[in-house]
Structures are given as structure tokens and as C-alpha cells.
Amino acid sequence: MTAEETPQKNLVYDLSESNMPFDRVEAVYFGRREGCRCGCLGNYRYTAANRERGAKSRGYAIDDDEVSDRSVRMAIKKILTHQAEGVEKLDLTGGGTFYGVTINGRPVSVYLFPKEE
Helix, strand or coil, X not given: CCCCCCCXXXXXXXXCHHHCCHHHEEEEEEECCCCCCCCCCEEEEECCCCHHHHHHHHCXXXXXXXXXXXXXXXXXXXXXXXXXXXXXXXXXCCCCEEEEEEECCEEEEEEECCCCC
């Protein structure tokens, strides 16, 4: 792929908590340095309220140690705090949204369920 063909990241710089409502969070991800977001070098966390919905989305049960409202709030705060560098935003298949930043080489991501009409 040439530089001309490389897709540009969709970066946003003006987020607020209303862009990432806690009740719509499917999962958050905290990765290790220079890692991807597949889960091999980091951890996904889910809210207690959306545990079952998150399990359905990923296709298998969510263990108790993967549920942490505190971690979800922390991920949202980290993204909002570091948005001066730009937050990657992707519209996901099925209507959800992804927001992500890399802080000191570590990926932090928030995945939202689609808005309910």
C-alpha cells in the first residue's frame, strides 16, 4: 500500500462525556506498550450493567474479573484528558462507535453500543 492509498485516521478533538455515555459502553481496552487492540497484550473491561449484552456481542461469557465500572470510567477520562493529540473515531459495523488514543505507546479504547432509537 502506498502513502497515497493509506487510509487517513478520522481524528476528533472536541469530545465530551456526552460522546461516550457510560450506559452505552460495550467495552474498554487497556493495552500494553506498543500493543494492538486484539487483547493479546492488554485487558478488556465491561460495565456491570452491560455485562450480558457485552457477552452476547463478543460471543462468550464475561468473567467477574473483567467487570469494572471503575476501569470503564478511567478509560473515558483518559481519552478525554488526552484528546489534544486527537482521538481516533471509527463508526463500527452494526452502528457502534470506537474511540481510541495511544498514551505513551499504550492503546486505550472505548467501544460503544449503537444508539437506541
